[in-house]
Amino acid sequence: MSDILIVEDEVVLARSIVSFLERRGFSASYAVDAASARAMIERDAPRLVILDYKLNEDDGLELLERIRAASPRTQVVMMTGHGDIDVAVRAMKGGARDFLVKPTPLSAIASIAGELMLDEMQGGLERTGADRIVGRSSAANALRATIRKLGKPGDTRPGILIMGPEGSGKSLAAVALHETAAPETPLETFDCAVDREDDMDDRMRRASGGTLILRHVSELSLGGQARILQRLQQDDRPPCLIATSVRHLSPGPGFLPDLLYRIQVGWIDMPPLAERAADVLPIADIFARRIARDRGEARPRFTSAARARLLEHDWPGNVAELENCIARAMLEQTDGQIDGPHIRAIGARQSGELPTLRDIELGAITTALTRTGGNVSRAAELLGISRDTLRYRMEKFELSRR
Numbered sequence: 001m002s003d004i005l006i007v008e009d010e011v012v013l014a015r016s017i018v019s020f021l022e023r024r025g026f027s028a029s030y031a032v033d034a035a036s037a038r039a040m041i042e043r044d045a046p047r048l049v050i051l052d053y054k055l056n057e058d059d060g061l062e063l064l065e066r067i068r069a070a071s072p073r074t075q076v077v078m079m080t081g082h083g084d085i086d087v088a089v090r091a092m093k094g095g096a097r098d099f100l101v102k103p104t105p106l107s108a109i110a111s112i113a114g115e116l117m118l119d120e121m122q123g124g125l126e127r128t129g130a131d132r133i134v135g136r137s138s139a140a141n142a143l144r145a146t147i148r149k150l151g152k153p154g155d156t157r158p159g160i161l162i163m164g165p166e167g168s169g170k171s172l173a174a175v176a177l178h179e180t181a182a183p184e185t186p187l188e189t190f191d192c193a194v195d196r197e198d199d200m201d202d203r204m205r206r207a208s209g210g211t212l213i214l215r216h217v218s219e220l221s222l223g224g225q226a227r228i229l230q231r232l233q234q235d236d237r238p239p240c241l242i243a244t245s246v247r248h249l250s251p252g253p254g255f256l257p258d259l260l261y262r263i264q265v266g267w268i269d270m271p272p273l274a275e276r277a278a279d280v281l282p283i284a285d286i287f288a289r290r291i292a293r294d295r296g297e298a299r300p301r302f303t304s305a306a307r308a309r310l311l312e313h314d315w316p317g318n319v320a321e322l323e324n325c326i327a328r329a330m331l332e333q334t335d336g337q338i339d340g341p342h343i344r345a346i347g348a349r350q351s352g353e354l355p356t357l358r359d360i361e362l363g364a365i366t367t368a369l370t371r372t373g374g375n376v377s378r379a380a381e382l383l384g385i386s387r388d389t390l391r392y393r394m395e396k397f398e399l400s401r402r
C-alpha cells in the first residue's frame with residue numbers, strides 16, 4: 001500500500017520519481033496507464049496521485065474525474081505541459097488539488113508530497129527562518145536557499161537590501177534572514193514611510209547586537225540617514241541592517257553613499273507573485289488555515305472553482321493582496337468551504353489616469369516580441385524574465401494565438 005501514486009507513461013521517469021520519493025521517506029508506486037492506475041487507486045486509496053495529463057492512449061482529465069468519484073479522499077496533482085495553463089485551470093475545476101508544469105523538478109514533487117503530509121498533521125502553520133517563505137515555485141526555492149546562505153551565522157553580518165514590488169514579501173524575508181542568522185539576538189523594525197524619525201535612536205539602541213529592519217528605506221530623509229550612520233559609529237555592537245525598498249536606490253543627493261554601501265552588501269530580489277504562480281495555492285492555503293485556527297474552526301477547504309479563480313488572477317498587489325482576499329473569503333464563507341464567488345480580488349490600486357499594470361505588462365511584452373521578431377528567448381532576455389515566465393504570460397494574454 002502506497003501513500004503516493006505516480007501515473008506517468010514514461011516508465012523511466014515514473015521509476016525515478018518513485019525512487020526519489022522513497023529515498024525521502026514517502027511510500028510511492030507508479031502506474032503507466034489509466035486502467036492500472038484505477039485498479040491501484042481502488043485498492044490503495046492513496047493520499048496523493050500525481051497524474052500526467054498526457055498519457056499514451058488515455059486522457060488525464062477524464063482519469064482525474066474518475067479518481068475524484070472513486071476515492072474522494074485522494075488528492076490529485078496534475079502534471080501539465082508548458083503553456084497548458086488552460087489544462088491546469090480545467091484540472092483545478094475538475095477537482096485537482098494543484099498542478100505542476102513539466103519537466104517537473106523532483107524537488108517540487110517532494111515538496112508537494114511534504115506539504116500534503118504536513119497538512120495531515122495540521123502542522124506547519126508557524127514557521128521560522130527560511131521556512132517562513134511558503135511556496136514551491138523555483139523563485140521560492142531560490143529565495144529560501146539565498147536566505148540560508150546569507151544568513152549563515154558568522155562574526156560579521158553584511159547589510160542586506162531586499163528589493164521588490166509592494167506586498168511581495170520583503171519584510172517577511174527580512175525577518176526570515178534575522179531568524180536564520182542570529183535568532184537569539186534582538187530584532188527591531190523601523191518603517192521609514194510611517195514611523196517618526198525621532199524614534200530612530202531608541203529603536204537602534206534596542207536593536208544593538210541584533211538586527212534593525214529598515215522598511216521602505218528609500219523614504220528616509222537625509223537627516224534620518226545621517227542619524228543612522230552616526231549611531232552605527234557610536235555603538236560597540238551596531239545592529240546588522242536589513243533594508244527593504246520598492247524603489248531602486250542609487251548614491252546621490254537623495255541617498256547618502258556611506259549608508260547605501262553599508263546596506264547594499266547582500267542583495268535579494270523579490271519577484272512579483274504573478275511570476276510565481278505555483279506559490280499562490282500554498283500561500284492561500286496557509287493564510288486560510290491560520291485564520292481558521294485563530295477562530296478555533298476546522299481547516300477550511302477550497303473548492304475547485306475557488307482554486308481556479310485564485311490561479312486565474314494576476315495579483316498586482318502581490319501576496320498582500322492575496323492575504324486580503326483570503327481574509328475576506330474567510331469572512332464570507334460559512335461552512336468551512338471557500339467557493340469561487342468568495343474569491344474577489346481587489347486588483348491594482350485605483351490610480352486615476354494611470355494605465356493598469358496589466359496594460360503596461362502587455363505593452364512591454366508586445367514591444368519585446370515585436371523587436372525580436374517573435375523570438376521568445378530573446379524577448380525574455382530583453383524583459384529580464386525567464387523564458388518560461390514569458391511563455392506563461394503570453395498564454396494569459398493569448399499572445400501566441402494572435
Ligand SMILES: Nc1ncnc2c1ncn2[C@@H]1O[C@H](COP(=O)(O)OP(=O)(O)OP(=O)(O)O)[C@@H](O)[C@H]1O
Pocket residue numbers: 132133134135164165166167168169170171172173215216244246283319320323
Ligand atoms: N512567501 C510567503 N509565504 C507566506 N506568507 C507570505 C509570503 N510572502 C509574503 N507573505 C505575507 O504577505 C504579507 C505581505 O508581505 P510583506 O509585508 O513582507 O511584503 P512587503 O514586500 O514587505 O510589503 P511592502 O512593500 O508594503 O513593505 C505579510 O503578511 C507576509 O507575512
